Amino acid sequence: MSTIEASPEVGHDEHGHDHDHPPFLAHHFDTPEQQFDSGKLGIWLFLVTEVLFFSGMFCAYAIFRALRPEVFEGCSQFLNTKLGAINTGVLLFSSLTMAWAVRCSQLEQHKGLVGTLAATLSCAMIFLGVKAIEYSHKWAMGLLPAGLFFYDPNNPHPTDHPNYLLFICIPFLIALAGVVIWLVLSLLTANRFHIAIAMPLTVVCLCFFVGVGLGAFLESGEESAEHLDGHADSDGLAGAAIVQSAESNAIAENAAAVAASGAMVPVDESVLEILSTDPTNSGVASGLSALEQQTAAAGTSTITGDGEVLGGITTTEVDVLTPTTAGVFFSIYYCMTGIHAIHILAGIGVLVWLLVRAVRRDFNRQYFGPVDYVGLYWHLVDLIWIYLFPLLYLIR
Amino acid sequence: MSAHAHSDDGHGKDGHDFAHPMSVQTLLAVFFALTFLTVITVAQASFDFGAFEVATVMFIATVKAVLVMAFFMHMIADKPFNAIIFIGSFVFVGLFVIFTLGDSMMTSGSFEPRVEELAPAVAEPMEVQVDGAP
Numbered sequence: 001m002s003t004i005e006a007s008p009e010v011g012h013d014e015h016g017h018d019h020d021h022p023p024f025l026a027h028h029f030d031t032p033e034q035q036f037d038s039g040k041l042g043i044w045l046f047l048v049t050e051v052l053f054f055s056g057m058f059c060a061y062a063i064f065r066a067l068r069p070e071v072f073e074g075c076s077q078f079l080n081t082k083l084g085a086i087n088t089g090v091l092l093f094s095s096l097t098m099a100w101a102v103r104c105s106q107l108e109q110h111k112g113l114v115g116t117l118a119a120t121l122s123c124a125m126i127f128l129g130v131k132a133i134e135y136s137h138k139w140a141m142g143l144l145p146a147g148l149f150f151y152d153p154n155n156p157h158p159t160d161h162p163n164y165l166l167f168i169c170i171p172f173l174i175a176l177a178g179v180v181i182w183l184v185l186s187l188l189t190a191n192r193f194h195i196a197i198a199m200p201l202t203v204v205c206l207c208f209f210v211g212v213g214l215g216a217f218l219e220s221g222e223e224s225a226e227h228l229d230g231h232a233d234s235d236g237l238a239g240a241a242i243v244q245s246a247e248s249n250a251i252a253e254n255a256a257a258v259a260a261s262g263a264m265v266p267v268d269e270s271v272l273e274i275l276s277t278d279p280t281n282s283g284v285a286s287g288l289s290a291l292e293q294q295t296a297a298a299g300t301s302t303i304t305g306d307g308e309v310l311g312g313i314t315t316t317e318v319d320v321l322t323p324t325t326a327g328v329f330f331s332i333y334y335c336m337t338g339i340h341a342i343h344i345l346a347g348i349g350v351l352v353w354l355l356v357r358a359v360r361r362d363f364n365r366q367y368f369g370p371v372d373y374v375g376l377y378w379h380l381v382d383l384i385w386i387y388l389f390p391l392l393y394l395i396r
Numbered sequence: 397m398s399a400h401a402h403s404d405d406g407h408g409k410d411g412h413d414f415a416h417p418m419s420v421q422t423l424l425a426v427f428f429a430l431t432f433l434t435v436i437t438v439a440q441a442s443f444d445f446g447a448f449e450v451a452t453v454m455f456i457a458t459v460k461a462v463l464v465m466a467f468f469m470h471m472i473a474d475k476p477f478n479a480i481i482f483i484g485s486f487v488f489v490g491l492f493v494i495f496t497l498g499d500s501m502m503t504s505g506s507f508e509p510r511v512e513e514l515a516p517a518v519a520e521p522m523e524v525q526v527d528g529a530p
Contacts, residue, residue, distance in 0.1 A: 033414040037475065044478045048485040055489040062493055063500045085438050089431060096427040099418060099468040106415035365415055372470075379468045386460045389434075390453040394441040 024367035032366035043373040047380050050343075054384055057336050061391065064328055074321060075329040076395035078143055080134065082218045084393035087130050088385065090211075094123030095382040102375045105358070105368035113358045113371070118200035120378065121351050122207040124344050128172075129211020131341055133219050136164035138330075145334055146327025153321065169212065176205035196359045201352070336388055343381045350374050416473040426467040433460050 021027060029035035065072045101116035140161045142150035152158070179201045186194035354374055357363065363371055437456045445452055465471050471479050 036414060040474070040478060041481075044481050048481060051482075051485045051489060052492075055492055058489075059493045059496050062497050066497060066501060067504060081438065081441070085434065088434050092427060092430045092434065095430075095464065095468050096423060099423050099426075100420070102470075103417045103420070103423070106417040365413060368415060376469055379464055382468075383461050383464055386464070387454075387457050390437050390441075390457055394437060394453060396441070396444070396449070 022366065024362070024364075036367075036369045036372075039369045039373055040376075043376050047376060050377075050380055054336075054339075057332070057339070058387070058391075061332050061336065064332060068325060068328075071325045071329050073396050075326050075333075076393065078138070078141075079333070079393045080137075080219060080222055081393050082222065083130055083134050083215055084389050086214065086218065087127050088389045090123050090127050090130070091382050091385050094120045094127070095379055097123065098375045098378045101354075102368065102372050105363040105371040106365060108364050110358065110361050110363075113363065114196070114200065114355065117351055117355045117358055118204060121200070121204040121348060121355065124348050124351070125172075125204055125207035126211035126214065127344060128341065129208045129213075130215035131337070132165060132168040132208075132212055133215030135334075136168060137219055139164045143330055144327065145331035146324055149323040149327035149330060151321065151326065165212070169209075172205065172208045176202070176208075179205050193359065197356055200355060333392055336392070340381065340384055340388060343384075347374070347378050347381055350377070416470065418467060418470065422467060426463050430460055430463055433463075 022032070025032055025035055029038065097116045097119040101113055101120060104110075104112040104116055138144070140158070141156055142152065142158065144150065179198055182194065183198035183202050186198050351374060354371060357370065433456055437453060440452055440456075465482075471482075
């Protein structure tokens with residue numbers, strides 16, 4: 001770097017005051033504040049792309065919910081509100097510790113920074129542990145995305161499935177084992193820097209299993225209550241809907257069942273009238289199509305509305321839990337929560353990097369940008385969960 | 397390794413301090429407000445607000461989001477330009493969702509399977525009969 005030879009006017013932009021540059025200030029920035037503001041603008045722009053990325057999935061959610069509100073109401077019963085609420089609390093708390101970590105880095109409280117970062121990481125792990133219980137429980141029940149969905153209301157808890165929970169836990173077990181080995185090695189070599197990193201990381205990895213335990217405890221509580229009530233409470237309208245759809249496969253039969261019960265839709269009297277008078281009619285569906293043809297011919301507008309209701313929405317209401325319709329809900333559920341979980345994993349990655357740098361005491365009053373930027377990302381992940389939780393778990 | 401440069405060491409005194417640390421009280425107050433709003437959201441799910449349900453839920457979530465953005469994300473102390481960029485993205489999200497949803501509501505009906513297609517065996521003899529009737 002040619003610093004001395006450059007004339008002052010030209011060299012100012014380049015490396016004119018290299019001797020005055022603190023080690024954390026990149027050479028192309030004049031002041032630490034300029035460096036901080038540039039990074040901050042960059043991370044805000046990244047957050048904008050994240051918002052737009054997630055908006056695509058929220059849009060898919062809005063479209064399917066607008067088209068089939070009853071599918072969302074029915075399938076939402078399968079999501080455990082308690083687990084969702086616990087996870088919301090855990091994420092909010094991790095947001096608090098993250099904001100606190102930014103404060104610590106600005107005030108040069110190095111021990112506090114390591115502590116708050118470790119707390120944030122632990123909360124992230126608890127979140128993932130609870131999520132592992134939720135996912136493995138649903139996979140075992142066959143509550144899978146469209147195409148894989150095989151939930152059977154008569155046998156809601158099949159036993160011939162692999163241990164999904166173990167599969168999810170294996171990577172975290174390996175990480176825990178690795179960190180523990182690292183901790184033991186650094187204790188043996190008495191490397192204080194490595195001990196200071198490996199110790200909080202061991203706690204962080206253990207927290208995943210705390211989350212698994214917490215989720216299993218809450219899920220088992222739900223389960224026993226479910227068995228006591230004979231599925232009446234938790235499944236509610238969904239259970240009733242499944243039984244109906246299991247009984248009748250053909251559309252004609254479905255429509256007949258609805259017409260017979262008369263509970264779901266106000267059935268037009270004339271349909272039944274035709275049914276009773278005309279011996280050639282084999283079902284209400286035929287009567288209905290006949291009615292449609294007649295309306296089309298006669299041009300009367302009053303009956304058309306009822307015909308539409310019978311032909312469209314009733315059949316889907318009966319079929320809430322058939323693989324295609326319920327599967328669409330679970331496709332959206334797994335896509336949104338899964339990509340959110342991937343963001344949590346990415347957040348864990350950058351937080352570990354911050355933890356190492358915090359132990360190294362890299363940050364100070366003039367250089368706390370990385371902590372602030374990761375904090376902004378972490379709050380965005382929290383922000384997305386704030387919307388996901390009520391939209392998926394709290395439908396009715 | 398540990399050669400960290402404290403600003404007290406003589407470096408970095410050239411500009412004013414640009415860090416705006418949030419007070420612990422503010423952070424805790426925001427956290428408890430968020431927890432309280434979460435409890436409200438869970439509690440309201442047991443009541444039936446009918447059509448207003450989604451609106452209620454989204455309103456509470458938006459209040460929470462504003463709290464997170466203003467305090468945890470330091471937007472109140474940040475440069476206004478950053479806030480404009482970020483909040484501006486929600487305008488485009490709104491446009492995207494509203495137009496796509498509107499389009500879906502207006503056109504999806506045209507692509508739903510018709511009754512004859514779903515049950516051809518039952519519907520077909522009827523057609524013949526009705527055609528002959530008038």
